Amino acid sequence: MNTAFINGTVIVGNGRILEHATVIVEDDKIVKVAVGDVKIPADAKKIPLDGHSLLPGFIDCHVHLCLDGSPDPLSGSVAQPLTVNALKAADFARRTLEGGVTSIRDMGGINGIDLGLKQAIDTGLIPGPRMLASGRMICMTGGHGWQVGLEADGADAVRKAAREQIKAGADIIKLMATGGVLTPAVEPGSEQLTEEELRAAVEEAHKAGKKTATHAMGTRGILNALRAGIDSIEHGVYLDEEAVALMVKNKVPLIPTISALYNIESRGVEAGIPAYAVEKTLRVKPFHLASVRMAREAGVTVAMGTDAGTPFNMHGENLGEIKLLVQSGFSPAQAIEAGTGIAARVLGVEKTLGSVEEGKLADLVMVTGNPLDDAGILAERQAIVLVMKGGKQVKVNHQPQGGEQ
Numbered sequence: 001m002n003t004a005f006i007n008g009t010v011i012v013g014n015g016r017i018l019e020h021a022t023v024i025v026e027d028d029k030i031v032k033v034a035v036g037d038v039k040i041p042a043d044a045k046k047i048p049l050d051g052h053s054l055l056p057g058f059i060d061c062h063v064h065l066c067l068d069g070s071p072d073p074l075s076g077s078v079a080q081p082l083t084v085n086a087l088k089a090a091d092f093a094r095r096t097l098e099g100g101v102t103s104i105r106d107m108g109g110i111n112g113i114d115l116g117l118k119q120a121i122d123t124g125l126i127p128g129p130r131m132l133a134s135g136r137m138i139c140m141t142g143g144h145g146w147q148v149g150l151e152a153d154g155a156d157a158v159r160k161a162a163r164e165q166i167k168a169g170a171d172i173i174k175l176m177a178t179g180g181v182l183t184p185a186v187e188p189g190s191e192q193l194t195e196e197e198l199r200a201a202v203e204e205a206h207k208a209g210k211k212t213a214t215h216a217m218g219t220r221g222i223l224n225a226l227r228a229g230i231d232s233i234e235h236g237v238y239l240d241e242e243a244v245a246l247m248v249k250n251k252v253p254l255i256p257t258i259s260a261l262y263n264i265e266s267r268g269v270e271a272g273i274p275a276y277a278v279e280k281t282l283r284v285k286p287f288h289l290a291s292v293r294m295a296r297e298a299g300v301t302v303a304m305g306t307d308a309g310t311p312f313n314m315h316g317e318n319l320g321e322i323k324l325l326v327q328s329g330f331s332p333a334q335a336i337e338a339g340t341g342i343a344a345r346v347l348g349v350e351k352t353l354g355s356v357e358e359g360k361l362a363d364l365v366m367v368t369g370n371p372l373d374d375a376g377i378l379a380e381r382q383a384i385v386l387v388m389k390g391g392k393q394v395k396v397n398h399q400p401q402g403g404e405q
C-alpha cells in the first residue's frame, strides 16, 4: 500500500523545515520528499496535509513499560502476578504507539517481560513501538530500583549481571550509579555502583556491541559513570561543570526525563504518592532544571525521554516531555529534534529512523496545526491525527490510560 502526504509542513527531524512539501511512502519506506509539484502514484492513498504538519515518529529514550504510572509503581508492579504485569505492559505499548511514539528504549523491565514484549511486537503479535530493551536494571544491594533490579556487588558480580542480561537478549545495559526518588531510604545524591563496578559492566556491554545507560542523579555518581565510559546519563539532577565538560568532550548525551519529577510534584501526596518520594522530588527539582539549562548552554546533546511508568507519567502521553523541554528553554524545533533525529542517534538507529528523508523507514506522525508555533499541541492527544509505523497506518484510539480503568 502506497501513501502520499500532500502539500504541507514537514518537520524533517534534522533541524530542517519544509513548506508545501509532499512525502510519498512505498511499502515500509519513504521514497520521495519534495517541495512543490510532485507526481503522485495513481494507486497511492492521498492524504492532504492542509492545516497539519508531518513529523518523524517520535523516539522516547527512557520508558518503563512494566511500570503502570500508579502512585507507587515500584512496589505495586512487583506485588501483582507476572501475567497481569505483562498484559498491562502490552496495553501500554499500544498506547505509546498511538501517542505518536514509534520507537522506545525500555530502561528497566521486570523478569524479562520487556524482552518478551519486544519479541511480541517485532513478530506482529501485539501493536507497539519499535523497542530496545534493557532487561533488568543492575543495582547494588538495596540500591535504587532493587525491587525490580538485579542486585550485584563488586566488579565481578556486576560483570556477571551484565553478561546475564546480554544472554537474556538485552539491547542495552542499564546501571544504577546513584540513589533515586522512588526507592525509600535511598538518597538521590548518594553514589551507588562504584566506578570500578560500572566499568566492568560497560566493558562487557561494549564487547558485545551494546550501549550502556545509567540512572544518575548525584554529582559523584554521574562522574563515576562518565569516567567508567557510560554511553548516556539519565536524569542528571546534580550536574557540575566537570560533568558537563566530560559529556561534551566524550559526546555523552543527557536524557533529562523532566516528566518524571514534574508529575510527582504536580500530583503530590494527595494523589497517593509516597511522602518520601514527594519530599525528595521537591528537594531535587530546582537543581535538576538548573542542570538541564547548564547542559543545554554548554552544548551537551539532550535527547527526549520521559521515564513513563513512574507516578502519573502515563504511557501514551510521552509527548508532554516536548512541552516541558520548551518550558526549560529549548525552542520547539530543538525539542522536537531531541525526540526525533537526536534520539535516533542516541539509540544508534539514525540510519533508518528519526527523520522524514528518502530511504528511511516510514515512521510518521501527522498532527493538527504547527507544533513549531506551539509545541504544547503535541501534549494534546487529540492533535495526533495519524500515526504510521513502517508504512502501516496505526489505528488511533484517544482514550486516556485512566479512562478505561
Ligand SMILES: [Zn+2]
Binding pocket: 062, 063, 064, 107, 108, 307
Ligand atoms: Zn527510569
